[in-house]
Amino acid sequence: MSQLEDLNRAMAYIEEHLDGTVDMDVLARIAVCSKYQLQRMFPYLTGVTLPEYIRRRAMTRAAQDLRATDAKVVDVALRYGYDSPTAFARAFRRVHGASPNDARRPQTKLTLYPRFVFTLSVKGEEPMDYRIIEQGAFRVVGIPSDNGTWEVEDAGEKAVDYWEKLGPHVHEILDLVDGSEPAGLLGVQFCRDGAFDCYMACVATNRPCPEGMEERTVEAATYAVFECVGPMPEAMTNLWHRILTEWLPSSGYRWESKTDVERYFTPRMTAPDSRSEVWLPVVKA
Missing domain, CATH: 1.10.10.60 (Homeodomain-like)
Structure with a gap:
């Protein structure tokens, strides 16, 4: 189905x-x-x-x-x-x-909200490039979010606030880079029992976890990987929109209940040519 x-x-x-x-x-x-x-x-x-x-x-x-x-x-x-x-x-x-x-009263104006019916719509949008990879489990060390549960309504706002507050601590995280893969600064969304657990700026590393940071394991998964080019957070938001509305419904894959990964390659994320990736855990439908 x-x-x-x-x-x-x-x-x-x-x-x-x-x-x-x-x-x-x-x-x-x-x-x-x-x-x-x-x-x-x-x-x-x-x-x-x-x-x-x-x-x-x-x-x-x-x-x-x-x-x-x-x-x-x-x-x-x-x-x-x-x-x-x-x-x-x-x-x-x-x-x-x-x-x-x-x-x-007959003269009272009321609003009817119809039932949603989902259909596949061909819009003629630009094609979406992606690749499928098999990624083994890897250890990450970083600084988890501490601003409570992120509800859908405020997740974007809290993510922006999190990165702003992180500020210079990003360099402390990057100092832990030791050649482990996947390389680069990561933004990882951890879930537990199907619910949001925390968001964490981190790197894959085998170095000891410094005081004030946290280490976690990103479990093995099959990922659909999408490239993102443009300033944060707008470019990332737009990419997520296209993944969930255009790619996922017609891809032959399902979004697996594992760990979502964002991978950042450009130090200045707000630059017009900032490069990043979204790693979406998937399973064949």
Whole structure:
């Protein structure tokens, strides 16, 4: 079954559980990916976060129920998983700009958010060059992020903030380079049990781990490797968008729940000709 079919099965599951019983673990299993991957991929594919999509679909259906039936607002609220009519009214107004009671009035303007259906679209974009490599496990030493869990909504902002704060410590990390592969400064995204664990600027090395740093092992994986040229963070963000929306759905591979790696070759990352790579762990679909 293709990734697009898996995603459409996940959308069907959401439709059947708009009563507030969407289980993210079940949803991720249906989509054949981890929760972290699904929540990260969804905004790239749709332009909206997964929780916001579920909320919009529930409030769309709630508005239809209010217009079509004489059910009490409190009963409709319970039907869509809200124990508090106040919380339901707040969510409803956020989507429709009107209260649940106003929704019964014919002149009230409501918003319909349709169910997403994923299809393969041929856009005529520029071709994407990539290579598939088999990479054995390797040890890295570096400085992990310490600003808590990175949610989809703020991951980009936290990554930028992390690199800015890292500043001169980058050179301390690069001093550990000893010829181990993969060479270069790495930005590694570690996950644990399918959830985000930490982001870490590091290098592959066999040298001892200095005080204040941390060592980890990047497990062996098959990687799809993509070259990125342009200033950070815009170039990297654009590349991730193309990987997840253009390459992955039609590649014959799935995004494996392992460690994502970004590899930087240019000391000045904001330079127009800055060079880097994205290593996406994959498995044959």
